[in-house]
Amino acid sequence: MNAVNAVNIVVVSAGLSVPSSTRLLGERLAAAATGQAPSEVPVIELRDLAVDIAHNFTSGFPAPALAAAMDAVTGADGVIVVTPVFSASYSGLFKSFFDVLGARDREALAGKPVLIAATGGTPRHSLVLEHSLRPLFAHLRAVVVPTGVYAASQDWGDKGLDARIDRAAGELAALAGALPAAGHGTVNGNGTVNGNGGAAGGDAIRVTRGGAVDDKFDARNVVPFEEQLAALRSAG
Template sequence: MKLVVVSAGLSVPSSTRLLADRLAAATGRHTEAELQVVELRDLAVEIAHNYVTGFPGPQLGAAAEAVRGADGLIVVTPVFSASYSGLFKSFFDVLTVLDKDAIAGTPVLIAATGGTPRHSLVLEHAMRPLFAYLRAVVLPTAVYAASEDWGADGLDERIERAAAELAGIMRPAAGRAEELAGDLAEDLAEELVPFERQLAALRPE
C-alpha cells in the first residue's frame, strides 16, 4: 500500500510539516505502507506556471501522479485568513483539472496548523467540504494543532486516533474486493441449480 502526505507548510522548519510527519509516523505504527511526502512549497512555481500554460512541470506531474496512486492521503495546511492556504487549494485545483476523479474514493486524513485554537473550525467549514466535493472518503477525526498544543495534553491522542482510523480503512482496502468476490461466488454456488435438476422438477411424477 502507498501512503502519501501533502504538506503545504511554507517555513523551514515548519509546524505544518511537523504535524504531517507525526501523523504519518502514527499511521505507520498501525499498518505497513510505502510513504511519500509531497512538499507544496517546492512546487509553487510549477503550480503557477500550470495556471498559465495548462501543462504541469515534471515535479508537479510526478506529485499529481503520486496522489492519484495513493491508497491513503494525509493532507496538512497552515491556516491563512481562517481557511486553507492558497497554495494548498491551488494544488488540488490543478490535480482535479488533470483528473477530476483523482482522489475519488481515497481515504483522506485532514489536518491543519494555526496560531490560535479559534481557527480549528477550518477543518469543518473549509477542508472537509473541499474533499467531500472531490469525492474522497474524509475520516471522522481531523487534527488541528495550535501553537499552544505542541507539548500539551490531547494532541498525541488526537493524532493516534486519526492515524488508527486511516490505517483501519487502508488496511482492508486491498482485500475487500477479493473477499466480496469470494462471498459472491459462494452465494451463487448456493443459489444456482443445475439445469438437469430444474428440468426434472418440471416433469410430472
C-alpha cells in the same frame, strides 16, 4: 497502535516555513499510521512546487516535479493533507494544488481515504477542518476519515494532540488497508464502492465486518459505514 502493513501513505504539506510545524504534523500522522520513522515518510512540499503550480494554470501542462507529485497522490492508498490556516481557511497554495490535480484527473481522489489536518496560531481556527477542508475533499469524492487534527501553537507537546493523532492515524490506516486499490472505485453513502468509478449500474464492492473486500454481495445485507470503521479499528 498497529499499522497496516504495505500501505502507501503520502503526505501533502502546504507549510511555508523551514522548519515547518505543518510538515511536522503531517510526518507525525503518517508515522502513526504506517509505523515508519518520520524521516521515512514521503512528503510532498507544495512550497517547492509553487511556481510549477502557477505555470500549470496558464499552460495546462505540469512540470515534471509537479507531475510526479500528482502521480504520487493519485497512486497512494491514503493521503494526509495538512495546511496552515490563512484568513480562517486553507492556504491558496494548498487549494491550487488540488485544483490542478482535479483538472488533470477528476477521479484522482475518488474513493481514496484522506486525513485532513491543519495548523494555526490559535485554537479559535480549529473549525477550519469542518468548514473548509472536509467540504473540499467531500466534493472531490474522497473518503474523509472521521477524525481531523488541528494543532494550535500551544498544542505541541500536549497529550491531547498525541491522542488525536493516534486516533486519526488509526482510522486512516484501517481505511487505506481495507478499501480497494487507489483510483479503482468510489464510495457511496451506504458504505459500498462502485468498482467502475461510480457509473450507474456498475458492480459494487464493500468492506465486510471482518475487514475483507467482498465483490459479490446482497445489497440488503450492507453493513453501515460507521459499523465497518468500528470493526476495522477494533481488528487493528
